[in-house]
Amino acid sequence: MKVPLMTNKIAKEIGGKHKNQDLNWVFSTDRDEHGKPYYQDGNPLLYSDENLKKRTDLKKDQAVVEAIQDFMNVFFKKNREGNYTKEEYQKVFLKIGMVLRPKDPSDKLQQKLIEEYDNEFPKNPEMLTPEQVYESLYSLCDIWCPNIDAQEYKEFFELMKFKLKYEGQSNAGAYGVI
Secondary structure (H helix, E strand, O other), X not given: OOOOOOOHHHHHHOOOOOOOXXXXXXXXXXXXXXXXXXXXXXXXXXXXHHHHHHHHHHOOOHHHHHHHHHHHHHHOOOOOOOOEEHHHHHHHHHHHHHHHOOOOOHHHHHHHHHHHHHHXXXXXXXXXXXXXXXXXXXXXXXXXXOOOOXXXXXXXXXXXXXXXXXXXXXXXXXXXXX
């Protein structure tokens, strides 16, 4: 299969060549091969009272809101009532999981997704509101971004869109253009 090149069109879609080295590392397909997997790591500094407030404030930052809403519009399909089915939510989050944890088998990711859905939505609803999906996407980004920065959160979703757009490429290096 042909690997996409960093064409002007693709560069424009993701805002040019990605310069955030922290996010480059987060999205690296070989990130977890040397030591503790990133998803098991944590930065205690992000949990100070001051930083927790900064992280909460980012949820309302215009750039972050627009990035998440754009991501939702591209990858989630609403039903007639303007909500999302549980299946739709799980389908998209499984794809996201395959990007963020590329070495995990899909059945392991599916099981983890079911567990997290049950924890996040204890009443196990069959339908989710846009606000619930927004909260889930924000939490995902907040957990995976190594810094407290609106631009980084926005870039997280831009990179995720790019990765999902080119999912299924036979060469993991296809993602290395960013």
